[in-house]
Amino acid sequence: MDKISIDKVKQAVEIIQSSGNIVAFTGAGASTESNIPDFRSAGGLYGVGGRNRYKYPPEYMLSYTFFIDNPRDFFDYYRNNLVYRDARPNDCHKALSRLEEAGKLKAVVTQNIDGLHQAAGSKTVYELHGSIYRNYCMKCRKSFSLDYVMDQGKPVPLCDACGGIVRPDVVLYEEALDENVLASAISAVRKAEVLLVIGSSLVVYPAAGIINYYRGNKMILINKTATPYDWSADIVINGSAGAVMREITPGICDEILDEI
Ligand SMILES: NC(=O)c1ccc[n+]([C@@H]2O[C@H](COP(=O)([O-])OP(=O)(O)OC[C@H]3O[C@@H](n4cnc5c(N)ncnc54)[C@H](O)[C@@H]3O)[C@@H](O)[C@H]2O)c1
Numbered sequence: 668m669d670k671i672s673i674d675k676v677k678q679a680v681e682i683i684q685s686s687g688n689i690v691a692f693t694g695a696g697a698s699t700e701s702n703i704p705d706f707r708s709a710g711g712l713y714g715v716g717g718r719n720r721y722k723y724p725p726e727y728m729l730s731y732t733f734f735i736d737n738p739r740d741f742f743d744y745y746r747n748n749l750v751y752r753d754a755r756p757n758d759c760h761k762a763l764s765r766l767e768e769a770g771k772l773k774a775v776v777t778q779n780i781d782g783l784h785q786a787a788g789s790k791t792v793y794e795l796h797g798s799i800y801r802n803y804c805m806k807c808r809k810s811f812s813l814d815y816v817m818d819q820g821k822p823v824p825l826c827d828a829c830g831g832i833v834r835p836d837v838v839l840y841e842e843a844l845d846e847n848v849l850a851s852a853i854s855a856v857r858k859a860e861v862l863l864v865i866g867s868s869l870v871v872y873p874a875a876g877i878i879n880y881y882r883g884n885k886m887i888l889i890n891k892t893a894t895p896y897d898w899s900a901d902i903v904i905n906g907s908a909g910a911v912m913r914e915i916t917p918g919i920c921d922e923i924l925d926e927i
């Protein structure tokens with residue numbers, strides 16, 4: 668790490684150590700170290716390889732229109748590209764969970780649908796885009812597990828009570844975010860003293876716009892690459908989410924990492 672980064676890490680450590688009101692905003696980059704591809708990195712689903720494997724661009728295959736018109740192709744794409752049942756939380760998820768346990772972190776606001784924050788032990792998690800672990804029948808609203816959707820053996824998972832299509836409770840393109848989740852996320856960000864923004868390209872709206880509600884002067888942005896919000900952050904640390912979180916939470920994270 669260069670000198671500038673060492674200084675930034677020191678500042679971030681002091682900010683985190685002295686705050687009892689931290690909120691984290693995470694994107695797909697928080698989960699790439701758990702081997703879940705993000706959308707916009709070179710190896711991500713929107714990368715060249717990702718686009719070429721299918722007839723249509725991922726934005727379209729993950730839209731409500733595509734889901735309704737081509738449910739078989741939707742589920743084929745979804746099951747093979749969005750669901751990683753074996754993924755385990757990495758040091759970023761674990762560090763955030765430990766900060767909450769220590770009473771320092773109030774909420775995680777995430778764009779991720781992979782459930783890894785909860786798997787690491789985080790309790791207050793606002794999932795802006797829903798979760799692969801919640802599924803429901805579009806006709807009778809009966810709830811189903813992820814395993815049901817993955818293992819039923821039908822191209823399109825069908826409700827065992829009424830035969831309706833069982834869909835994941837994830838927000839597709841063209842769909843609105845859940846109002847309650849959005850309101851809670853905004854409220855947490857607005858009240859936060861410290862905002863940690865981790866692994867998001869910050870180009871997907873309205874999710875990315877939530878960080879505009881932050882009123883403080885201690886925004887720490889961690890990303891491998893530049894983002895359109897770097898200018899509004901007080902500290903930008905370019906690096907891997909897990910490694911950087913380990914560096915900036917000494918004491919909290921010293922002994923945690925193999926435990927969860
Ligand atoms: N894990 C998941 O649940 C998952 C996976 C793929 C996509 N998505 C969906 O992707 C949409 C896109 O938005 P997004 O901003 O979250 O993702 P994105 O793919 O647009 O951006 C990911 C960002 O993280 C950075 N990054 C990648 N690996 C990193 C690492 N190890 N450490 C630090 N930074 C890293 C990239 O440089 C990029 O800026 C969201 O709506 C989300 O629902 C979720």
Ligand SMILES: [Zn+2]
Binds near residue numbers: 808831
């Ligand atoms: Zn049903």
